Amino acid sequence: MFDLADRGLLLxxxxxxxxxxxxxxxxxxxxxxxxxxxxxTTLGIVCDLDTARQAVGDLVDVDPADAVIxxxxxRGVGQRGLQPTEGAEPTIFASRSGWNAGMAFTSPSLTVSxxxxxAMSPLSRxxxxxxxxxxxxxxxxxxxxxxxxxxLSTDGDVACxxxxxxxxxxSNDLVTPPLSVGVLDGTMRALVLEMAGTLRLRxxxxxxxxxxxxxxxxxxxxxxxxxxxxxxxxxGEPLSRRAASKIADVAKAIRSAVxx
Amino acid sequence: MFDLADRGLLLxxxxxxxxxxxxxxxxxxxxxxxxxxxxxTTLGIVCDLDTARQAVGDLVDVDPADAVIxxxxxRGVGQRGLQPTEGAEPTIFASRSGWNAGMAFTSPSLTVSxxxxxAMSPLSRxxxxxxxxxxxxxxxxxxxxxxxxxxLSTDGDVACxxxxxxxxxxSNDLVTPPLSVGVLDGTMRALVLEMAGTLRLRxxxxxxxxxxxxxxxxxxxxxxxxxxxxxxxxxGEPLSRRAASKIADVAKAIRSAVxx
Numbered sequence: 001m002f003d004l005a006d007r008g009l010l011l012x013x014x015x016x017x018x019x020x021x022x023x024x025x026x027x028x029x030x031x032x033x034x035x036x037x038x039x040x041t042t043l044g045i046v047c048d049l050d051t052a053r054q055a056v057g058d059l060v061d062v063d064p065a066d067a068v069i070x071x072x073x074x075r076g077v078g079q080r081g082l083q084p085t086e087g088a089e090p091t092i093f094a095s096r097s098g099w100n101a102g103m104a105f106t107s108p109s110l111t112v113s114x115x116x117x118x119a120m121s122p123l124s125r126x127x128x129x130x131x132x133x134x135x136x137x138x139x140x141x142x143x144x145x146x147x148x149x150x151x152l153s154t155d156g157d158v159a160c161x162x163x164x165x166x167x168x169x170x171s172n173d174l175v176t177p178p179l180s181v182g183v184l185d186g187t188m189r190a191l192v193l194e195m196a197g198t199l200r201l202r203x204x205x206x207x208x209x210x211x212x213x214x215x216x217x218x219x220x221x222x223x224x225x226x227x228x229x230x231x232x233x234x235x236g237e238p239l240s241r242r243a244a245s246k247i248a249d250v251a252k253a254i255r256s257a258v259x260x
Numbered sequence: 261m262f263d264l265a266d267r268g269l270l271l272x273x274x275x276x277x278x279x280x281x282x283x284x285x286x287x288x289x290x291x292x293x294x295x296x297x298x299x300x301t302t303l304g305i306v307c308d309l310d311t312a313r314q315a316v317g318d319l320v321d322v323d324p325a326d327a328v329i330x331x332x333x334x335r336g337v338g339q340r341g342l343q344p345t346e347g348a349e350p351t352i353f354a355s356r357s358g359w360n361a362g363m364a365f366t367s368p369s370l371t372v373s374x375x376x377x378x379a380m381s382p383l384s385r386x387x388x389x390x391x392x393x394x395x396x397x398x399x400x401x402x403x404x405x406x407x408x409x410x411x412l413s414t415d416g417d418v419a420c421x422x423x424x425x426x427x428x429x430x431s432n433d434l435v436t437p438p439l440s441v442g443v444l445d446g447t448m449r450a451l452v453l454e455m456a457g458t459l460r461l462r463x464x465x466x467x468x469x470x471x472x473x474x475x476x477x478x479x480x481x482x483x484x485x486x487x488x489x490x491x492x493x494x495x496g497e498p499l500s501r502r503a504a505s506k507i508a509d510v511a512k513a514i515r516s517a518v519x520x
Contacts, residue, residue: 002262002264002269004262004353004355005355006269007395008269009262009266009268009269009332009334009389010276010330010332010389010391011389011391011392011394011395012272012389012390012391012392013391013392013395016270043392043396044399068340070270070340072269072270074269079357080328080330080355080357081423082391082394082395082398082422082423083398084395084399093264095264095265095340097339097340114380115380115381115382116378116380116381117378118376118377118378118380118381118414120374120375120376120378120414121375121376121378121393122375122396123392123393123396128392129269129270129271129272129392130272130390130391130392130393131270131271131272131273131342131390132271132272132273132303132383132388132389132390133381133383133390134271134342135267135271135273135342135344136303136382136383138342138343139304139344154378154380154414162342163341163342
């Protein structure tokens with residue numbers, strides 16, 4: 001029975017992970033749990049990760065079909081006010097929704113959001129429950145006729161979309177914003193940076209603006225559920241397809257990793 | 261029965277109000293409900309405010325003792341992902357905790373937070389469930405030995421504390437940051453701006469930095485529960501008491517408004 005005094009509900013005081021399950025196996029499970037642990041450290045939540053692991057595992061056991069499993073950890077129940085209550089037990093629960101391959105490898109249209117990412121908040125780099133900016137950015141983008149929003153930092157650097165990391169290709173360089181721009185350390189982002197060498201791409205974390213993104217050889221987005229997306233346009237302007245075959249190589253490598 | 265698929269819990273997709281009840285009367289009730297309505301408009305939540313009003317009124321009817329009543333509105337249950345589900349019914353609930361006069365008119369020590377407010381997010385101006393930055397700023401301040409955090413905007417302007425608006429007095433000017441700095445439009449803030457004239461203070465909304473705050477004639481903080489606070493120090497340096505009698509006049513006016 002969920003307690004309405006839970007700080008996850010009242011103050012967004014918690015974290016989550018969204019994990020893809022294919023062939024009965026949670027993909028990058030250890031990496032997701034490690035990020036959850038880092039987030040707990042940032043928030044000062046003392047959480048038994050085995051409980052989180054078990055919550056996900058139980059849902060896989062019940063139904064091994066392809067799925068997206070979300071596991072949520074909150075600081076638990078608290079008294080009124082912002083001050084965390086000493087010794088409160090974290091709340092941990094998981095939920096399951098369906099996944100099919102059609103949800104991955106899409107080609108969304110993007111528009112630059114008026115909402116900016118705040119690199120001067122630790123929340124810009126962890127997967128906290130504080131996701132409302134992203135919701136508003138997505139809704140705003142769709143109202144403008146685009147599929148998703150591209151968010152910049154308050155300094156004007158490219159950060160991410162509403163739920164994905166951003167990569168661009170320049171010649172043989174694979175460039176993505178560093179976490180310091182206010183970017184989630186995506187598990188798929190880390191995997192792509194790791195795989196780059198074998199795909200003969202030079203991975204680099206470097207801040208860049210929209211103009212540079214728009215004139216790069218190609219742009220792609222990554223997250224745990226949609227894997228790799230190839231945005232077709234930005235604010236109505238087509239994005240370059242010069243690096244299309246390189247991006248196809250990255251997509252192929254991700255597909256193999258997920259499905260093997 | 262609370263649904264774990266509620267977007268308030270999963271994505272901080274909602275709002276709240278914290279309302280002081282004294283002598284069996286919710287203070288500034290209409291103003292709180294009006295702010296809730298403005299927040300719902302910002303988020304695109306279609307909420308029946310009468311239900312929120314009723315939820316608060318029911319708790320007052322059950323026990324008319326002095327209290328803090330929090331009413332929470334979420335976008336309701338949703339499917340996985342950021343996209344709001346069409347036609348979802350908002351979730352509305354209220355809770356009650358005790359209040360006594362000792363919670364108001366305190367003199368906290370403040371320290372400037374490393375966490376900044378993001379004026380380029382609409383959330384900086386509405387009372388959304390996305391409160392985790394404020395929680396972290398408060399905890400950080402207390403770890404540094406202070407009572408509360410003073411938050412600046414990403415541009416370096418003074419914004420607010422973890423849960424209060426900031427005012428400073430310069431001669432007969434009563435200055436508070438404009439909402440554009442990334443500031444909640446506090447109900448007590450609005451009341452103080454309204455009362456200023458009768459207290460022979462000239463109200464002004466103007467951005468200012470920490471140095472100017474620290475050398476002003478006096479600083480005070482307002483919120484709905486603690487009413488008016490007179491911070492005694494900022495990063496260990498005592499704040500001026502030159503305007504102490506003017507601040508006492510403001511406190512007295514608030515006390516009369518709340519208790520009459």
